[in-house]
Amino acid sequence: MAGYSVDPDVKFVKEIQKLGGESLKKCFQCATCSVICPLSSDEKPFPRKEMIWAQWGLKDKLVKNSDIWACHQCGDCSTYCPRGARPGDVVAAARAYAIREYAFPRFMGNLVGEGKYLPVILAIPLAIILLVLAALGNLKIPAGEIVYSKFLPIKFVDSIFLPFAGLAIISLGLGVRKFWNEMSPSRYRHLVGRNFFKSLLETIGEIVGHVRFKKCGTNVGRFTAHLAVFYGFVGLFATTTMVVFYEYILHRETPLPLYDPAKILGNISAIILFIGISLVIRNRLANPDQSSSYFDWSLILMIFGVVTSGILTELLRLANIANLAYPMYVVHLMFVFYIIGYLPYSKLAHMVYRTVALAYKRQVETIGM
Ligand code: SF4
Ligand code: SF4
Structure with missing residues (x-):
């Protein structure tokens, strides 16, 4: 079976935490947030996958992801998250990072x-x-x-x-x-x-x-x-x-x-x-x-x-x-x-x-x- 290697960008994780996603490591991937989110779709749910990408420091996956822009930071997911991981804030931090990432110059x-x-x-x-x-x-x-x-x-x-x-x-x-x-x-x-x-x-x-x-x-x-x-x-x-x-x-x-x-x-x-x-x-x-x-x-x-x-x-x-x-x-x-x-x-x-x-x-x- 082919393996999947993850190369986490620790600096990126720290940046996301600094931009407001400090609680991201609390997530244990229960997916309550994706079920609760009123804007998430069945075909491409969020923000559970964004949470694991943020935890693993998968900057390239997270920053170019259109779903982070579908979130309006209403906070519904953060309210119901059993771990207090505040996914809405983590996704907002990813958007802030994306604006900086694509800034020219x-x-x-x-x-x-x-x-x-x-x-x-x-x-x-x-x-x-x-x-x-x-x-x-x-x-x-x-x-x-x-x-x-x-x-x-x-x-x-x-x-x-x-x-x-x-x-x-x-x-x-x-x-x-x-x-x-x-x-x-x-x-x-x-x-x-x-x-x-x-x-x-x-x-x-x-x-x-x-x-x-x-x-x-x-x-x-x-x-x-x-x-x-x-x-x-x-x-x-x-x-x-x-x-x-x-x-x-x-x-x-x-x-x-x-x-x-x-x-x-x-x-x-x-x-x-x-x-x-x-x-x-x-x-x-x-x-x-x-x-x-x-x-x-x-x-x-x-x-x-x-x-x-x-x-x-x-x-x-x-x-x-x-x-x-x-x-x-x-x-x-x-x-x-x-x-x-x-x-x-x-x-x-x-x-x-x-x-x-x-x-x-x-x-x-x-x-x-
Ligand atoms: S952010 Fe919270 S609700 Fe969403 S998967 Fe992680 S622990 Fe579950
Ligand atoms: S904060 Fe964003 S991800 Fe969370 S429920 Fe609201 S729209 Fe969905």
């Missing part, structure tokens, strides 16, 4: 993923913004009515953000391509690629409706919080698109009046995002058993930072407190940069990896592979 994944580099990560956009302000001779607080577009004209904001947004898109694309190539066996890739667009559209429809989230039982509060964060971001993205249209096509002056449709949409979206991220923080704090690694908290706090500084930027302008309004605007831009410029390396990248993995799973199920 790799060192950026380590920089954004490690708490000790946060000051550097935030200092980069801050320094760029301050340098541009210095070049414009606007490092002092301007007198008169508060108009952010005179302090830092929109074309300069765009000249800072657009190149970094472009780089972020390219980096994310390269990371996702590598993930795709590892996830889909080359002999089947042409089959999976066929009609993939249809599976992708169906997956996006499912994500927009948060259909899979609704199936989670134990941690139902995550559904509302995630939904609010998701739609808050969607609203703010639509607002940004409208403002770009106003600026470059209609040549409208800013600040926009409070009754302008873009302003109304932006303010409502900001409130929804603020409520959503506050609920996320409350849920995490109220559930100390759930693993919360630096990778989780860094994105949560950056989203809280971007929405809070955005709301304060507007309120301070309306209250005409220039000494606070302009510095707050700079802080807000720094947070915006974090969200956009570091997207391929932060937890936010899960939006893209999850979408691609779920579409892949759907396609594989459709063609019966």
